[in-house]
Amino acid sequence: MLQTNIQYSKLRWLLTILGLFLYVLDIWNDIGLALKYYYEAQYVWSGMTVMFVFTGLLVSQIFSYVWYLDDMKEGEQTIAGMSKGGLAALHVICMGVFHRYYHLLKRGFKEVRKTTSSCTAEQMRDEHHKLFCMATDLSMLKLLEAFLESAPQLLLQLYIILGQQELSVMQCLSLAFSFFSVAWALVDYRHCLRRSLPHITEMPSGLPTTVYLLYKLCTITSHIFSYSLLLILSPYITVALTLLWLVGTTWAHLLQTNFCSSRGLELLYRAVVGVILVFTFFNVKGQDTKVAMIIYYVFYSIINFMTPPLLALLMPELRTSTFLLTAGGLIFGGSVLGLLCLVLYYLFLHPRGRWQEADEVDGLGVEAETTRTRKVINFLQP
Template identity: 35%
Template sequence: MMKFTKQNFFVLVGGIIIYVVDIGVDFWVASKYFCQGQYSWSILILCFRGISSLVTQIFSYDWFKNDWEGTDTGKLKWIFLVHLFHCGIFIRYWFALKYGCQAAFKLKSSGDASETDPSNFIKKQAIDAVTDINMLRVFKAFLETTPQLFVQIYILMQHGKTNCYQYAAIFMSLCGISFSMVDYQMSLQKSLPDKGEFHVTSKFMYLFYKLLTITSWVLSISLITLLSVRISVILLIFLWICGFTWTLKQCTTFCKSKKMEYLYRTVVGIILIFTFFNIKDRRTKVCISIYYATHTVVTLGILFVYMFWKPSIIKEIHFTIVIILTILHLVLGIIFLVVYYKHFHPTTYCRPQACLDEVDGMTGQKDRVKTSRFQNFLMP
């Protein structure tokens, strides 16, 4: 039975607060760089923010258009206007809070009632609204937050000077990546009928696996960027091409239109630069092994390049710390990865649930469309 608890509601409220604070920190950091005459860094941070916001608005509006197909077009015009001013996420938060409040505080448990029961329908609406938000937050995490983390770490290593706003930006980036990954994984477990509960231990194992491997990779890219910006750009473009090509071969069917599907595949290609996601609900043992083996080889290669190309830099204390942290995060991340998939992944301790009979008529069709979006999105 679907559940939307008071804890889920408060987590949702916390997500709104973090989202607003993150916007404030981005503009604060950008303004600080601008006032110091470091215009390129300021523009780069704002560009990440702008591109991320544009992409999320496009997907958010397209989802509204698909979900409200055949309804009042006047509402869609207002929705389009809100998204045009890059405020679509707040509309989604409003719907999530509306249904979430009803599900968490006003509804009583209905036992084994079917999905057609009004209380379960409200819970499904709340869960679906939150899942859509978390989908968009995953996009934001890898289009904006992770690149910003890379930029901030690169600036710190390049200049060796630290300021409170740089620490604030790094802290918010790490928080944004962590919460977006775990929250999406939690909502996905609630949304898909064949996925089990995401227990507390699983959450922490998943969080540390993702956060440690991503941090190690960002540190590695920052190190190679210090040696040569050109090589770093070529490497990132090559990795994106590999991710995009793999996505094409998977023949994803997430979006209804071809244009949106190619935009989706482009975004997935960017996400695959930083972390692994299975975009089809299939076994991933071979793919994930190849992915992180490649990351390990590239990371070790970058460190060897430093040892033989720039041995004098290694003697500097802050570079020594960065290299140690890179190796430590990589090793710990791989350990958490193996332990998570072997002992804590939902498929290892949950029995597959039998598929429920679909409701005949328009309601059943609408549910199939909605579920299809979740099942064809990013799977951990």
């Protein structure tokens, strides 16, 4: 009988469609919002909104194309159904991720319609494992895109809304889609990661998933609110955010990450990791990172808990403002809840199994090492 931890079910297939739906809506809504700013002569906001959209698209297309080439080197020449030139053209027009969605949905639909009598249990396990490998590639691309496009978009739109103290329908939709894109990327990546690596203990659903999601979303959104308030205090805070990105990128460089097959692409990956570390903590190299995580969240707490009082001190006219009181309450409440969930998750709910440390990536035999496997275990770990 097929083991449930590697079963690509009908529900999983439907959730893939939902993920595609959210992906398209998020992009189109942000493009629509950029056009709105353009017609209102807000050219800087329009340009920044478009810049975040295309930065996420561009980086995800680059990694998608390289991963296709890596898969072909492993002997999966038909995985994309196209030549190298055709694949390159497809990614140049930013359709590479959609191409992955199409093949996953097509192959998954055929599999979920099969009856158990049409193939052996071993054949089903192999096919379902391949589907989860395809889903994991997509989830990794979506995670990169979420922190290059959706998270910065949340910050930009919150800054604009808090500065104007007005909220349009399109801005509200942008906030909602960006938030759900980040949430979906976190949950989907967490769900697919270990199911594509059957030698590693699966992350259970239910309470562990809920607590992990609350930890990530509360810490990320409260941090973004803090950044937006600091930007209201002074636009030059962007210089500080750039320095934070440089620190994160340098740390990834010092750790000597080995996610990519070429040095140029590895440098790009480290730069992307730097962006992600501006918003949240991830295990960059699959090692025990207890000390690094403590340092990160001490710094995080200082920023979050000091920002509202600092804004009230330096801008007295906002002390009784509803938006400052609301934002301060969300920052404080989100920070406390997020940190409580972080402690609860890593003390009691984080699945260790064969992992010797809380975040250590090992347990795969040498015989299981492939380009795909090395890619997954060298990517960002929860």
